[in-house]
Amino acid sequence: MEYLLELAVSPAAWVALATLMVMEIVLGIDNLIFISILTNKLPVHQRTKARRLGISMALIMRLGLLSTVAWIVQLTEPVIDILGQVFSWKDMILIAGGLFLLWKATTEIHHSVDIKTEEEKTLSSTVTLGMAAAIGQILMLDLVFSIDSIVTAVGMTEHLPIMIIAVVAAVVVMLVAAEPLAKFINDNPTVVMLALGFLIMIGMTLIAEGFGAHVPKGYVYAAMAFSTLIEVLNMLSRRAKRKSMAEEAATHKA
Template identity: 75%
Template sequence: MTDLLQLASQPAVWAALATLVVMEVVLGIDNLIFISILTNKLPADQQTRARRIGIGLALILRLGLLGTVAFIVQLTEPVFAVLGQAFSWRDLILIGGGLFLLWKATKEIHHTVDPEPETDRPTGGSLGFGAAIGQILLLDLVFSVDSIITAVGMTEHVPVMMVAVVAAVVVMLVAAEPLSAFIARNPSVVMLALGFLIMIGMTLIAEGFGAHVQKGYVYTAMAFSAGVESLNMLARRRRRPARDGVPASTGPARRA
């Protein structure tokens, strides 16, 4: 308790906490997009429960990994080399997670563009609950390792890391339902989000091969694409009344 009070009295610790919370929230966006897309394929009565379980698993994994910080740090040590390129366990985890994201996003894009006949789809959803949780758990592990290693590089105080992780997961929990509902209401956003997952997967693979990618570039591209899609959605909304024979803007009639 005394150590915690001493930490709380240091302005530098509060600055590190604020920075780390923002960083963890940003890193959690990738995880949340994947969870939203995946759970939207479940029957409606299972979607909320699957999101909560997926985000809860993310919290458990992150806090569990924080308890083994010394082991996590060792994951960055090279274990073997191929053609002069050294690989650590972290690199292998990132490459594996990136490949999984590429496979999953490509499969979902194919399913969206060329869907199966309705008679071939399982009733109530196209994905089993257990399969969804398993895939969420796999990506939770990848993103958790990356998140904790990032946190270790920013501060040496484990309590600060824990507070930041909990705050980021709470934000994910609050944002999960609105984000999933938004994606479900706007089919074009699904394709955009899948494109984000492909970009994230390629970033993870590049990181695994030692090519550091500035996250700012990735998220700037995502924000730009989201902005363009917002304009497209606004344009479609304004064109819809005209297609239905209703004037785009209706107001009180002027008197002659």
């Protein structure tokens, strides 16, 4: 109890908490984009349940990993040497997760650009996955993102209560943002392609990190923010054109 009181009145602890919360929320965005795209492939009545289940599993996994901080630290220790390149368990998990993201995003892009009849498109967009398959894939990526998240937390602070608060806060934000983000992605087909592009970039970043090439997260998220801004401008432009065409059609009818 005395330890918690000391943390509560420590300015350094509050700064560490604020910084870590921001980092965890940003890392959670990657996880949320994947969950949103994947659950949108399910039948409508299963999507909300799958999203909540996926995010809940992410929270359980993160808290479970936090309870084994000593084991998490060991994940960063070298375990294998291949042609002079040393890999830890964390590196191999990140590489596997990155490859999975590349495969998944590339497959989804292929389905999006493949020429099909409208009926086939509608069918493939709603019944491509079963609930069990979707949850299995979400669980796999939850593990990758959770390990990345907890290793980041362990590297930023040594205080377990701060880690727990930051992780729970990030998952709560994910839970609140899940429905609006999934609806926005589902309602805007061009955003789906943009989000899949983000997943490819995140996958490549994970692979690079696994091979020891540190990629500053600021660069990655700045690129994502810039791309999102361009897409928003495109959406506003398309909306303005549709409105103009509708007004012209109304004028001609009059």
